[in-house]
Every structure is written in C-alpha cells, then in structure tokens.
Amino acid sequence: MLETFDEGKIYEVLLVTRSNVTPVGVIRNGKRLTFKLFPGRSFEEIQLTGSASIQLTNDPELLVRTALNLPVELEFEETEGHRWIKGLPGVYGRVEWKLETWRDELGETEVLLCELIPEGEIEGFLPLRPFSRADCVLVEMAVLFTRYLVRPEERTKSKVLELYELYRHLGGTSRTAEYMALHLEWGLKKRVD
Numbered sequence: 001m002l003e004t005f006d007e008g009k010i011y012e013v014l015l016v017t018r019s020n021v022t023p024v025g026v027i028r029n030g031k032r033l034t035f036k037l038f039p040g041r042s043f044e045e046i047q048l049t050g051s052a053s054i055q056l057t058n059d060p061e062l063l064v065r066t067a068l069n070l071p072v073e074l075e076f077e078e079t080e081g082h083r084w085i086k087g088l089p090g091v092y093g094r095v096e097w098k099l100e101t102w103r104d105e106l107g108e109t110e111v112l113l114c115e116l117i118p119e120g121e122i123e124g125f126l127p128l129r130p131f132s133r134a135d136c137v138l139v140e141m142a143v144l145f146t147r148y149l150v151r152p153e154e155r156t157k158s159k160v161l162e163l164y165e166l167y168r169h170l171g172g173t174s175r176t177a178e179y180m181a182l183h184l185e186w187g188l189k190k191r192v193d
C-alpha cells in the first residue's frame, strides 16, 4: 500500500479520526506518512487518541464535502480502537505528533505536525473514474475556500471565484462548487443536498 505513494509528493487523502473525516495532504517518508493539521476536530482528536486511519479516494466530491463538513454517506468499521471508512483502501496506525507555532505575515497559530506509522492495511477498492481537469479545479477551490473560512482575505476569495469560472468552463456541475461560489458572493448558507 505505502509503495503506491511516491516519496516527497503530496497526496490528498482522507484522514479518519475518532469522530471525524477530513481531507489532508500527506507525504510518504520511508514507512511513515507525514501531514500537518491546523486547529480543528482532527487536530484535537489526534492529540487525544494518538491514532488515525488514512484512506485513498478518487472521488473529488468526497474530498471536498468532508472538508466543508457537508453531509456524505459513509459506513465505518472499527477494530481495537481504530476506525475507518468501509470499502476504501488505506492504512491505520499510531500517530506521533508535536505541536509547533506557525508564523506568517498575518500572525501565528498552532500547528500539529504528525507522522502516521501504519499498523494494518484497510481493504478496499477505488471505482472506475476517468480523469477530469474539472475535478482538479474543484479540489483546488475547496483548499482555498477552507483557507478563506479561517482567514477571509480578498485575494483568496477572488481566486476561488476565478476557479469556479474555470470549473464551469471545463464542464463541472457540482452543487458543492456552486455552494462555495454562492457563499463567497452572497454570504449565503445555501442548502446543498
């Protein structure tokens, strides 16, 4: 499983903790997967339990909707304190973490630097799904959108709206993309089914 991750490249995967699922960018470093979490539920739960699962998906909607905490239909399985999404391939294991201060031009926050040491493999498969540039753009929109929610900067908002135009141009029709664009344009909390 780990060999499918090229070392040094960032992969967008799902991080499953005690009660949460969120996308996270991981990098393989030998037999470990490293990632960085900003404050939130996953950040809290990893410190409490010291364990997590990391699972692959090729479904951009799933990555994006879990980032935005929008409803998704998932089933879970558990064993010996580990929990994961049924049917998606991945690994579960122990997480070593350390808290650091993250500084940039706008201030500082805490960040949790994590390393997952796999203890078991999760069986699953990825459905047949052709590659679409629109899907890449949707994921990029969500990365910037979640950043905007934490730090509402005008340039981030413009970039998300620009990406929405490109997304539509490439044939994308996701209601989740529309939700992000409407939220930014009108501050609407529009219902997304």
Ligand SMILES: Cc1cc2nc3c(=O)[nH]c(=O)nc-3n(C[C@H](O)[C@H](O)[C@H](O)COP(=O)(O)O)c2cc1C
Pocket: 012, 020, 021, 022, 023, 024, 025, 026, 035, 036, 037, 038, 039, 040, 041, 042, 043, 063, 064, 066, 067, 068, 069, 139, 142, 143, 146
């Ligand atoms: C594709 C993608 C990758 C993301 N990667 C990370 C990440 O590596 N670290 C992080 O803190 N947030 C990441 N985010 C943002 C989180 O999903 C988002 O902030 C979420 O609300 C985390 O909070 P939670 O743990 O409370 O669910 C990513 C979002 C997307 C769409």
